[in-house]
Amino acid sequence: MANINVNAITRENIRAMKAYSSARDEFQGEASCFMDANENPYNSPLNRYPDPHQRILKKEISRLYNIDDSGIFLGNGSDEAIDLLFRAFCIPGKSNVISMDPSYGMYEVCAAINDIEFRKVLLRNDFSLDADAILAAADENSRLVFLCSPNNPSSNLLDKNSILKIVRNFKGIVVLDEAYIDFSGFEGMLPEVKNNNNLVVLRTFSKAWGMAGVRLGMAFADKEIIEILTRIKYPYNVNQLSQDIMLEHIKKNGLKNKWVEEIVKARKFLEKELLKIDTVLEVYPSDANFLLVKTKDPKRIYNFLKDKGIIVRDRSAVSLSEGCLRITVGTESENDTLLKALIQYDNL
Ligand SMILES: *Cc1c(COP(=O)(O)O)cnc(C)c1O
Helix, strand or coil, X not given: CECCCHHHHCCHHHHHCCCXXXXXXXXXXXXXXXXXXXXXXXXCCCCXXXXXXXXXXXXXXXXXXXXXXXXXXXXXXXXXXXXHHHHHHCCCCCCEEEEEECCCCHHHHHHHHCCCEEEEEEXXXXXXXXXXXXXXXXXXXXXXXXXECCCCCCCCCCCHHHHHHXXXXXXXXXXXXXXXXXXXXXXXXXXXXXXXXXXXXXXXXXXXXXXXXXXXXXXXXXXXXXXXXXXXXXXXXXXXXXXXXXXXXXXXXXHHHHHHHHHHHHHHHHHHHHCCCCCEEEECCCCCCEEEEEECCHHHHHHHHHHCCCCCEECCCXXXXXXXXXXXXXXXXXXXXXXXXXXXXXXX
């Protein structure tokens, strides 16, 4: 159980400010004439501003994850929640945040935008999390810890007890990014949110749900943190089209589960076949929808594949990832195309 003083680590200006109160904050409900928001009266329904609090969509997400609406923040991708966490809790030029390394690049970019010192703590050689090393990097100005499980780009799930050790001992907020959790077969750490008021779990509709184009990310946390993020977001941060399309798509939950099953099956196949390729040295165990593949000559392979119209991600310059390419699991035919190309490369 962690119970930190959230108010004490909230920036003073954020604590003091009042949120913008939109027309749709001040009146909700049914009416015959909406003449309060300076909207064009024609071109219904897109002439109207969307619900700033995404109530209907949140209700559906609340049912889906069995979490009260007051514990849910929705943003323009999870990237919005990441940025808002910096703006709410980190003082530019003074605070610092800690992240495991290697991990998702957006944490460091957001730190740079907000002028926050970014402390990287190396994962162990097998990409496992060293909780003590993370805690040792913290001082009285540390506000956020970023953990990513399954981790991008190493593709492994982090040990639950190591995550909990950090949550219980860190005096700031722990942001656990579970963008890839659906592919892991593990339910994730959402059930721990109610026991720890400093744990923020990020989920996204961009990966397993197949909705990257819609730009919808979720943050789950204690209602005190959610209230702060909600207060500082743009009033209409999730547009009407995204809310409507996602609402319909969530009802097709079965489709997402079927996709996940297909992708996990294809991942296992791809892993087995990649190991037969001469230039592949290692395929790291994956709990996600991609594989981190150590090769003899990543740049040359990258270019060879690119010339054939197959784009993978060169991660060879990333910590602990020398020689590595990151390959997203594709459709059966995309995976075959990739494997055929690599066999061709072997025979050059
Ligand atoms: C892809 C990804 C996301 C998703 O970000 P969105 O802004 O929701 O699309 C979040 N975290 C990690 C680690 C990712 O790889």
